[in-house]
Amino acid sequence: MTTLDGATVLVIGGAKNLGLAIATRADELGAHVVIGAREVDDARQAAAGLRDAQGVALDITDESSIASAISDIGRVDHVVSTAAAHHNVAVTDLEHDRVVTAFEAKVIGPLLLAKHLATVLPESGSFTLFSGVAAWNPSPGLSIMGITNGAVASAVTHLAAELAPIRVNAVSPGIIDSGTWDGMPEADRDALFVNASQNALAGRVGTAADVVDAVAWLWGAGYVSGETIHVEGGARHH
Template identity: 55%
Template structure:
C-alpha cells in the first residue's frame, strides 16, 4: 500500500485529497498544524495524523523522522494569503506567504528526500492568479508563479522522485465560505472568466491530483485546472 502525506490535509482541498486517497487505497497521513483536526479526519478515513507546520522547520524534521520507514507521495496545499496592494505590504506576512507556498515545501523536500521512495512524487499548489495580475493580488500572484519554478527545480533535484504542481482557478473548496453572500458573486464572476462557463469544484482538483500521483512520465510540470481562465481576455 502506498503512503501519502497530505500537508494542509485537515480541511478544504487538502481534506478532499486525503478522503479520496483513503478511498483509493492509499495509507493516508493527514499533516496539519492543528493536529486535533488532523486526528479527527484521520480517524474518519482510517489513516494517521502528524503535526506539520510549514512555518516551523522543526515540525518538518520531526514528521520526516516519524515517517522514516518511507513515504510515496507528499501533497502540500499550504497557503497564507496576504491580499494587499504594494503600499500596504507587511514584511512578516509577505514572508509567511512565501513560506507556506514555496520555502516550506522546499524544506519539506530537504527533510523528506531521504524517506521519499524513488517511484513517488511531491505535489505543490499554485493558482491561476499567478498568471492573471491585478491590484491586491501581488503576493498571491508572485508566490503562485514561484511555485511553477520551484517544481521544475525540485524535480531536477529530487529525481527520480517526480515533482509537479496543480494550479487551480477559483474553486468552491470551502475557503471562500467566509465571504457569506458575496461568495456567490465571486463564483459567478470567476465562471464568466473561463471558457467552460463555470467555477471549479473540489472534485476537478482532486481528480487531477490523483492522476498526477500515478502519472509516471510527468515531472516538473504545472497542470492548470481553471477552465482556460488564463487564456480568456475578459
C-alpha cells in the first residue's frame, strides 16, 4: 500500500503513543486524519503536529460521544481503535466497575462504534481493533487484560461477517517500546524489556513501527477480514 490520498482515517486513542504513531503514518500516506480522544484538547494538540488532521472529542465508553463524533466527521474510510482501560490486579482484588470499564474500552465501545459506522464506512472501508498477546499468554494479575483482548479477537470475526464487505481485523501486539511503559520506574521497565526479549523468538521487544506497519498493511489488504494479526516476535510460541 502506497497511498491513502483522498481517504479519511479516524484513530481513536490517536493523541499519544501507538495511536499517534498510527495517525502519523496515515498522515504521511496522504489521508485526512481525525484523532479521537476523551480530552478534545489532547486530540487537537496532536492533530496540530500533522499535515492534514483534526481532533475530536470521542469517549469510547460513551455511546452518545461516539455518535456525535461520527456525525461531526461525516465521511470515514478507515477506523482504528487503540483504546484500553487496564485493571491489572489479582482476581481476588477485582473491582466490578473497573472490570466493566475495561470491557467498555476494548469490546463494548468498539461494538457501538461498529453500530454507528456500519452505514458510514464505504464498502472498501476497514475497521481495525487492538487485541494483545496477554490473551494467549495467561498470567496471574493480568486476567482482565487477557480476557478483554481475547474477546477482541472473537469480536472481529463476528463483526467481519456482519459488516461485510467492510473489513474488520485486529492487531495483537506483544511488548512494544512505544511510550506506553514510560511511566514505570526505569529499572522496572528495563527488566520488563529484558524479560520480553528473552520470551520472544525475535529476541527483542517491538517498536512502534512494527505495529504501525501491520496496521498500514491492513488498510490496503483488501482480501483480509476477520483476522487477528500477531505482532509479538513469536512470544506465543516461545
